Amino acid sequence: MNYLKQVITVTRWEFSRFFKPKNEALGIIIMVLTSLVFYFGGKYAFSDTDKKAVIHIGAEMDASLGEFLGSHYVVKEIPKAEMDSFIEQISHEKEGILLETEAENFVVYAYKNTRAIKKLKARLTEYHQQREMQKIGLSHDELAALLSPATVVESFVYADNSGKRVVLSYFFAGLMIMALFLSFAYQFTAITGEKQLKITEQIVSAISPQVWMDGKIFGISFTGISSMLTYAILSIVGGMLFFQFTGMPASGILDYLYLPSIAVYLPFALVGIFIWNAILAAIASIITDPNNSGKSSLMMLPMVFVIASFLVIRDPDNGFSVFLSWFPLTSATSMPMRWAITEVSYLQLAGSFITLLLTFYFLRKLAAKIFRVSILITGKEPSFREVYKLSKLK
16 A cells, blocks of 8 residues: 555544544534524513513702603602612612702612613713703704814725624634644544553554644544534625624625635635644653643644734734744634735745745654654653654664
C-alpha cells in the first residue's frame, strides 16, 4: 500500500471514529430547542403588554402632568393624607408606583427599580422638555431642528466597509474557535489515549509515523470542519428565522453573506485547521499522562492566536493587521477578516495563502518527527530538550 492510500485509510478511520451523524444531529436538535426556548422566553420576558400600567399621583399635582400621563398610563389620584399609608403598602405588597412633585423635582416611590420605572422616567423627561419649551416660547419643530445633527455628504474610495461585513468577520472567527475546540478535544483524546493503551507502538510497526500523523491531522481536521460547516448552515437558517420573527424578510440574511469573503475564508480555514491540528498532534504526542502533565496547557495555545485576529477589526489597514494577515499562525483567520472589511490586493491574498501552505507542509513533517521520537522514549514523559535532541537524529 503506497503512502497516499495509507494516509486515506488512516484519515477515514479517524474521521469515522469521531464524526457520528446521530450524535451530531442530536446536538443540533438540542441547540435548536435551547435557542428557541431562550428566544421566546426572552421575547416574553421583555415584551410590552398592551395593558396600561397604573400610576398613582398626588391629588394636588399639576393637572397638565396628570393629563400628559393619562395618555400613557392609568392615572389614579391619592389624597395627600393617604400618601404615607400608600408608601407603606408598597413596601409590604412589593408593587405599585407613586409619583409626586417637590418644587421642580419629580419624586417616584416604588419597591424597586424596574423597566416600568425607567419608562416612567423617560415620559417625565419628555414632559419636562415640553414644559421648558413652552417657557421660552420654542415650538417642538424648532427644538427638533436645533438638536438635529449636521448634514454630512460622505464620499469614500472604498465604500464596502459596512457593519454587516464586520458581523461576517466575527462569524468567521467564531467558526474557527469552534473548530479549534473540537480539534483540541479530539487530538488530546486520540493520541494520549492510544499511548496509554499501548496501541501506538503496534500501529507504527506497520505504517510510518508520517503516515500515521498525516492521517490523524486530516481525519480530525475534517471532523472539525464538518461540524463547523453544519453549525454555519444552522446559524444561517437561525438568522433567517430570526429575521422572520422580527418582521424583516428572511432574505435579509443575504446582506450579511458576502460570497467573495466566504470563498476566501473556506480555503484559509481549511489550511489553518490543518496547521493547528499538526501543532496539537505534536504536543499531544509528547504527553504521557494527561492528568499530571504540565504540557497539557499548551494545547490551548492556538486559541491565543485566533483571538489575536480580532484586533484586525479595529483597523484592518494598519501595519499590525497586515502582519497578522501574513503570519501563518494568525493569517488563517486574519486574512479573511481583512478581506471582508477592507480592500486587500490579490497579491497579498495569494502570498499569505502560499505561506500558510508551506507552513503546514513543514509543521506536519515536524509533528511526525516529534511523534516518532515520543514513542521511542518510554518510562517517563520526554522533556522538550530530549525531544529536540532526538529529533535531530536520522
